[in-house]
Amino acid sequence: MWDLFISLFINVLLWIYDVIGNNFGIAIILFTILIRVVTWPLNAQQMKGAKAMQDLQNDKEWQAIQKKYAKDREKLAQEQMRVYREKGINPFGSCLPTLIQFPIIIALYQSIIRALAATPLDLLKLSRSINTDFLDVSQLIPLNSKFLWMNLGQPEPYYILAIVVAVTTYIQSKLTLPPSTNPNDQSAAMGQSMAITMPLMLGWLALTFPSGLAVYFVTSNVLGIVQYAAQGKANWRNLLPKGMRK
Numbered sequence: 098m099w100d101l102f103i104s105l106f107i108n109v110l111l112w113i114y115d116v117i118g119n120n121f122g123i124a125i126i127l128f129t130i131l132i133r134v135v136t137w138p139l140n141a142q143q144m145k146g147a148k149a150m151q152d153l154q155n156d157k158e159w160q161a162i163q164k165k166y167a168k169d170r171e172k173l174a175q176e177q178m179r180v181y182r183e184k185g186i187n188p189f190g191s192c193l194p195t196l197i198q199f200p201i202i203i204a205l206y207q208s209i210i211r212a213l214a215a216t217p218l219d220l221l222k223l224s225r226s227i228n229t230d231f232l233d234v235s236q237l238i239p240l241n242s243k244f245l246w247m248n249l250g251q252p253e254p255y256y257i258l259a260i261v262v263a264v265t266t267y268i269q270s271k272l273t274l275p276p277s278t279n280p281n282d283q284s285a286a287m288g289q290s291m292a293i294t295m296p297l298m299l300g301w302l303a304l305t306f307p308s309g310l311a312v313y314f315v316t317s318n319v320l321g322i323v324q325y326a327a328q329g330k331a332n333w334r335n336l337l338p339k340g341m342r343k
Contacts, residue, residue: 102200104226106208111232114240116210122244122312125209129316132205133324134225140324149186154181213242213250242309249309256304258311263300265318270295272325 109131114124133140153159159180166173181187214220220238227234242249253259270292303311 100226100299103204103207103211104228106204107212107223107226108228108231110212111227111237111240115232115237119237119241120244121240121242121249121309122247123213125249125309125312128321129205129313132201133317133320136201137324140321141328144325144328146187149184153180153184153186163303191281205313206310209313210307212240213307213309214239244308244312247308247313250307252305253303253311254307256317258308259300259304262303262311262314263296264316265295265315266299267292267296269318269321269325291318 110124110128113127113131114121117123117127159177162173162176162180166176211219211223211226214223224234227237246250246255247253247258299314303314
């Protein structure tokens with residue numbers, strides 16, 4: 098079942114590659130845009146859920162409950178669920194869309210890696226994944242992996258793309274962090290931590306994995322920033338040093 102899912106991604110990716118004239122870099126970019134469009138409702142729901150939970154952290158009643166029942170976890174959980182019901186908040190509202198998207202992200206990653214077959218065995222596996230009724234294998238394989246200065250099947254040698262991945266990941270992470278006035282807000286602290294660790298992790302992946310994956314990361318990050326800004330939820334002040342925020 099999983100292989101069929103990846104094969105679907107590979108065939109769509111290669112169809113785009115074929116249509117645009119055998120430019121795999123552009124194919125990755127367009128394919129990433131397509132995935133973003135398809136998953137737009139999930140992303141919107143995730144951002145809505147995250148914003149609701151963040152607003153709740155700054156709610157006076159919520160803070161009072163946290164303080165009052167700090168030593169009684171069972172009662173605290175009961176009161177939290179009561180507030181969730183009263184305010185119509187699903188505590189898992191921001192997590193479920195992420196869980197649904199996770200297999201899509203993995204499949205997208207694997208489809209890019211498989212399409213950039215680097216060995217004869219990989220080429221054989223790729224040819225078996227292609228729907229020959231839909232695509233002409235002889236015209237597609239081997240893929241043209243050259244894009245700009247890069248070989249998309251190899252790590253980018255000048256570290257440029259890895260830096261861009263890290264920077265755009267950092268910007269996206271910071272823009273999606275809502276402001277919090279609660280000093281005990283654990284979700285805000287976790288968000289701040291992720292804003293540091295995620296850019297480093299994705300930057301390292303972009304540095305060590307084929308640059309085709311880095312092209313996907315950059316495209317996805319830029320689209321995420323645009324998507325969040327289009328909804329009017331980008332917190333641009335987070336990009337400034339704390340002393341300069343008002």
